[in-house]
Amino acid sequence: MDDDLIIGGEKFSSRLIMGTGGAPSLEVLDQALVASGTELTTVAMRRLDPASRGSVLDVLRARGIKVLPNTAGCFTAGEAVLTARLAREALETNWVKLEVISDERTLLPDPIETFDAAERLVADGFVVLPYIGDDPALARRLEQAGCAAVMPLGAPIGSGLGIRNPHNIELIVEAAGVPVILDAGIGTASDAALAMELGCDAVLLATAVTRAQRPDLMAEAMRAAVRAGRAARLAGRIPRRRYAEASSPTHP
Amino acid sequence: MNVIINGSAHELPSGATVAQAVLKLTEAGSGIAVALNDEVVSRGAWDSTTLSEADRVEVLTAVQGG
Numbered sequence: 247m248d249d250d251l252i253i254g255g256e257k258f259s260s261r262l263i264m265g266t267g268g269a270p271s272l273e274v275l276d277q278a279l280v281a282s283g284t285e286l287t288t289v290a291m292r293r294l295d296p297a298s299r300g301s302v303l304d305v306l307r308a309r310g311i312k313v314l315p316n317t318a319g320c321f322t323a324g325e326a327v328l329t330a331r332l333a334r335e336a337l338e339t340n341w342v343k344l345e346v347i348s349d350e351r352t353l354l355p356d357p358i359e360t361f362d363a364a365e366r367l368v369a370d371g372f373v374v375l376p377y378i379g380d381d382p383a384l385a386r387r388l389e390q391a392g393c394a395a396v397m398p399l400g401a402p403i404g405s406g407l408g409i410r411n412p413h414n415i416e417l418i419v420e421a422a423g424v425p426v427i428l429d430a431g432i433g434t435a436s437d438a439a440l441a442m443e444l445g446c447d448a449v450l451l452a453t454a455v456t457r458a459q460r461p462d463l464m465a466e467a468m469r470a471a472v473r474a475g476r477a478a479r480l481a482g483r484i485p486r487r488r489y490a491e492a493s494s495p496t497h498p
Numbered sequence: 499m500n501v502i503i504n505g506s507a508h509e510l511p512s513g514a515t516v517a518q519a520v521l522k523l524t525e526a527g528s529g530i531a532v533a534l535n536d537e538v539v540s541r542g543a544w545d546s547t548t549l550s551e552a553d554r555v556e557v558l559t560a561v562q563g564g
Contacts, residue, residue: 290563335533
């Protein structure tokens with residue numbers, strides 16, 4: 247079945263977007279990325295450490311995976327815009343996962359700073375994918391501001407709590423004209439399947455795979471879950487009923 | 499003169515360029531970006547951008563994250 251994900255005019259056959267954070271080594275990360283089948287993967291921008299050996303970029307290049315820089319660690323729109331511009335310079339991509347957090351304890355996205363940064367980055371020619379709370383109103387405003395996708399959280403980053411407010415995710419999906427990518431909170435495969443069943447266009451996850459006991463196996467599970475959830479969404483689930491509806495003839 | 503490269507003080511000859519500051523950390527030609535006092539300096543301008551005393555140079559690269 248031809249069912250490509252299209253973001254900013256670019257086609258992806260995988261609807262699983264991976265992060266690279268939390269993997270114990272580049273070898274483990276490499277195996278997990280391959281098992282996940284991902285074609286788009288996030289990286290963070292940090293000060294160059296002359297002592298570090300090997301680069302996550304080498305892994306992504308060798309596997310032909312498109313790099314999606316994020317602005318993780320930024321608390322203000324100004325920091326995020328500078329980080330995005332540095333990423334564009336270093337990685338030769340105008341794509342950015344915009345992430346502006348409000349505090350270290352929850353890592354929840356700051357909606358005011360995020361919106362401000364999104365407007366500035368769109369005006370500067372970036373393809374902007376903002377990480378946001380599960381807020382349908384903000385999602386709509388960011389789409390109107392020219393963002394290429396919206397990325398509502400299921401639960402706080404790294405929490406593995408799944409999708410805390412499926413109803414809001416459905417409301418975001420209903421109203422969206424750009425891809426909705428469920429980002430953050432995924433703990434296990436059923437969470438990823440649920441995101442797709444709710445109508446999300448893709449899932450972004452990292453910790454659930456990179457910190458699993460067997461990252462490559464969990465990556466494989468996520469790949470299958472995203473595909474299953476997508477197929478179920480397209481197939482159209484049966485309505486929920488209070489009482490039974492016989493599936494065998496009731497008369498002899 | 500003294501400039502701050504990634505948070506540490508470095509001694510560079512007066513009139514030194516951004517390119518010379520980058521060489522203090524790495525000879526890698528790709529995958530890095532530079533900010534001078536919170537403004538991006540594009541790669542093409544590294545050789546022609548000169549530094550002043552107490553300038554802050556940030557040299558960034560991609561790491562695992564997100």
